[in-house]
Amino acid sequence: MKKEFWFVIITYVIMQLSGGLAVDIIAKITVSAGAELTNELKTLIGAYWIVFSFIIALIFVLFFMRNEMRMKDMRNQTTIPVSILWGFGGIFLAMFAQIIAGLLEQKMGIKQNSQNTEQILKLITQFPIVMLVTSIVGPILEEIIFRKIIFGSLYKRLNFYLSALISSVIFGIAHFEPEHILLYSAMGFTFAYLYIKTNRILVPIFAHVTMNTLVVIVQLNSEKYLDSLDKAQSFIGGFL
Known part of the structure; x- marks a missing residue:
């Protein structure tokens, strides 16, 4: 398998595993800033992290696949x-x-x-x-x-x-x-x-x-x- 493919898979796995850790870190930062960490706020953080992480992962994946996408067998x-x-x-x-x-x-x-x-x-x-x-x-x-x-x-x-x-x-x-x-x-x-x-x-x-x-x-x-x-x-x- 091409190294670019492995980069894509690794990016995808990291994105999938990042949720829990990222939410906890952002939650701690929120608390340290003086905000009250409610279940609603934690859900909000999780929802927006999903959107953010998926978009960032897609950007990286498209970057890694840029040469592959150009190689088309018409x-x-x-x-x-x-x-x-x-x-x-x-x-x-x-x-x-x-x-x-x-x-x-x-x-x-x-x-x-x-x-x-x-x-x-x-x-x-x-x-x-x-x-x-x-x-x-x-x-x-x-x-x-x-x-x-x-x-x-x-x-x-x-x-x-x-x-x-x-x-x-x-x-x-x-x-x-x-x-x-x-x-x-x-x-x-x-x-x-x-x-x-x-x-x-x-x-x-x-x-x-x-x-x-x-x-x-x-x-x-x-x-x-x-x-x-x-x-x-x-x-x-x-x-x-």
Whole structure:
């Protein structure tokens, strides 16, 4: 794997692990400045750190990937009109994959509510700016890491199915909900298929961004969701 890819992965891991430490440090600085550290203030600090850390991580990732992005194999790329069609079609493919995986999980006796999704939606209701991460920044980072880097590197040595399986399972594990590994893996398979079908990372990025945005909008405007957060059925696949 290229050294630039390792820089990207390390950046992503540091960003994911920085939350607790950063919030504690900022909280201590706030207290030393004379402010009262309430639960509301700590939640506020956490929300804004999520936005800040994800944006900074994206800037670093794009910097590390700048040369890679310039090296395009135009011969294997689908045309722009076809890529746009695959991008929109990919939204429905990802949703369909969620439905099938969800039905299989139900058959296996796995509860369909996702704590990850519920926590994200609760945070967005308090701090709408977090939607910038769940709908845009998060999906871009995940597609670069899990599809372009991990899947792309595996695909050079293995066939599509094995490469997609390994990268999709890693994608699922990264969401820290092992009980829903099947659902997250199904989405990972879909995005990997879009990437290999078009040879354009922008296609799965577009599908991922749009899917997450639709999930957030539907859930936040659903009376069923507002009545009971623990009944959320759709999953957000672009935020950890």
